[in-house]
Amino acid sequence: MKQLQSWKMSEEVPHEADHTQSTQSTQSLSQALSTLSPTQSPTQAKSQSKTQQGSSSSSGPTSSSSGSGTLSSVDTIPVTLSSVPEEPEPQPWGRLLPMARGFRSHDCFEDQYLFGRGSNCNYVLNDPDDTESKKFRIYSKRHFRIYREGSEVFVVDLSNNGTFVDGIRIGKDKKLPLVNNAVIALAGPRNKVFVFIDLMSDDQSSLPKELQEKYLLTRRIGTGVCGEVKLAFERSSCRKFAVKIINKRNFHFKGPAHRNDQKRSRSLRGTAP
Template sequence: MSKETVTSTSQSQSQSQSQSASSTSGTGSSSLSSAGTVILDSNPTQDLATIPEVEELPKPWGRLWALEKGFWNFVLKRKEHFKSYSKKHCRIIREKGPGSTFVVFIEDHSSNGTFLNGQIIGKDRRLPLCNNAEIAINHELHKVFVFSDLTTDDQLNLPKEFRDKYIISKPLGSGVCGEVKLAFEKANCKKVAVKIVHKPKFAQLVSERGDAAAKCSTSNVATEVEILKKLDHPCIIKIEEVFDFEDSFYIVLDLMEGGELFDRVVRSKGLKEQTTKLLFYQMLLAVQYLHENNITHRDLKPENVLLANNEENCLIKITDFGLSKILGETSLMKTLCGTPTYLAPEVLLGAGAGGYSKAVDCWSLGVILFICLGGYPPFSDQIKDMNLRDQIINGHYKFIPQCWANVSEAAKDLVKRLLNVDPNKRFTTKEALNHSWMQDEDMKKKAKQLMDARTELMLPLSTTDQSSTGRKRPHEEDHPSNTKRPTLSLH
């Protein structure tokens, strides 16, 4: 067969195969190339509608963290937000400021008052709303929200391990040994207090000031942490978590929203006797627990007694164990430490000599009881005719008549027994609890209820309208127009 014949036959077979494939392909078609590849021909494509642009959701620029049960956390996204508390209470507005900046304001539209950081705004007036600002309703102490500006980057300065779990908010207090801030746990919005201790700062302080600043050393912070981990009492601050970073400690603690007992006493110029009894009973139980576990606090004072809330009758917790020492039954302490006004006589007389025992805490409790009932300290460096040291050593104090006119003799008697300069004759916590002034069954029942109550977690984030509970708020009685619990909502 000639070459031409072979070519022709091959082409004929190829065409035949192509036609066969075409006839079985239905609406489409296919062909076999000389290499055996199947080539599919599709019908012409139809034009689709233009892909719509995705509408970009507004980014949150702020958040309101609820400070009281019955209120909700809110994420702020829109330009304006209203808060309803007995009709329209206040409005939060975000406006464009100079350049590309934004300014947030809060406007008061209420008749019973909106407060910003303790300052009343005034009906139809506005004030700038800054990061960590507190919003109160009806009363300057009735704090219901703290505002977080989500456009700030202050969280980036925190250690990553910590900021992954918590959001830091406003400062709660500070001292030579550290600062305390409000924080929220991201997982459940639970409020906590965070004590931050910067190691280099206090190492330098100890170096510069010597023994006087020894209580600020990082080893004392570690001591406080170890003590708190071992304690379990409703009237002693509970440690939640500890972050030990290279340059700082972050200690997560119970949040006590009522602040320090010191501030309440100063604000009220002394407390009612019945209120004092309830709070002092809890202090005695807490210190008794410490002593039974061979722990002496050594720095008891109103600043280290924290209140759960702003209600008159509330739970207390003792805090700040940086000066505590775990003792054996017969151990004595020889370090001169503590706050001068609350030091026991044997601390001043026995430092560096015979030492002193946990009876020093009972003296400090006597000073606290005196301050709560009388509204002034029993010993003070402001008294000119006798220096502070001699006042304490001699037990020299006075019941000023106009300050103690409404205080019972039984209460005064307990003060005297706790402020006995002889530690061997001074009342112990057990003896104080058995004193006639403390034999009040109604008070004890109330204290038990406070200590047994479990802290409720904050409600989850929501942007829907929610009704609050029926529990009456503190200070609501100051406003007769509030006959029922109003509703909080977001519009």
């Protein structure tokens, strides 16, 4: 009798589990039917429910790489990227060096620049150390413009009181070519304010390396029996110097004068004009 009773209890447990699973399946199907759209059939709902169950069962915690060598989504593969070459820094094609107090040097990178007292100019003509100075009022709000076409550089006069290149007045709304070592004067031929250096030219290449590194030679300011004198600017401070260049071919013998000239050329000393 005890054995029969225990067998019945073991048999009743599976029946209760089956009944519970059936009830849960019926509830799931009822919920799926209640969420059906008007265009969705019960068959589609069942397939959708199976799909959701399959996806939920598959979305478990991902494991690391198995023994077969297959990588999981957690593992990463190191990738070596090729180095990207750095773009070279832009180099100026021209430079304006000041020849009067209150002006500052200007490097030309763009194809054109506007100079004047107006705040919209690329280069504002004023005294950075004395903003209340009245001496810059003689210049126009739009005084002149420098622009480049290929390898040629031009300056256009936009003022009423004149822009001059090497002593020649350009004329309002007219232009002149701007060559290497050209001097720009404003509001009068003697009011020299800039010397233009064409950095694309190769005038400096024949000079000693020590001289090129320390000074920037510009226009000729004098000549003599032994050579010529050029205006130079010290690169570090933009100070003006006069540099005398002597052609050694003019000396046909090696005497005391020649030896002294060699000493002077090695020292590369400049004197302020």
